Amino acid sequence: MKNKKFEEYFQKYQDFVMKIVMDKTGSYHDAEEICQQVFISFYVNMDSVSDDLVKAWLIRCTRNAIVDHYRKASKQREIITDTTETAFGNIAVSKDTELSEIRLDNLDLMGRVLRTVKAVNLQWYDVLFMNCIEGLSYAEMAERLGVSETVLRARLYRARLFIKEKFGDEFKDK
Secondary structure: OHHHHHHHHHHHHHHHHHHHHHHHHOOHHHHHHHHHHHHHHHHHHHHHOOHHHHHHHHHHHHHHHHHHHHHHHHHHHHHHOOHHHHHHHHHHHHHHHHHHHHHHHHHHHHHHHHHHHHHHOHHHHHHHHHHHHOOOOHHHHHHHHOOOHHHHHHHHHHHHHHHHHHHHHHHHHO
């Protein structure tokens, strides 16, 4: 039973996790490795993750795995290179790590925004998710939801207005 449930989640979210990692690392090899680590961790902890939080759990686990990957890479670079290259190498790695942590913090904020919007209005959440996460066009979203583009744009406008009121200060800090 556990294996079947895991396979379903793996099939559903594998491409999503790979995309997140590819966006952050730019390396298909690293993305495969990190994705594998994420799903091994998920398999081990699957019983303690509720079904409605699986995607959020995978996003958080992926974020942590990417940060660990960069930390591991910086330590290996220190060991492998000589002292003149180490200083340059560490600077490059630390800049990559800082940039990745900024991007991941933004991803964390996006997750909190989406969770809040979902709790307030499911229609707004659906529109935001399809637009921001899935990258669908207005026509595709309207067709999927069975509404006109005018209704869709109104929902998106109201959702964005809510986000601005609720999270405006946090976005200014970024």
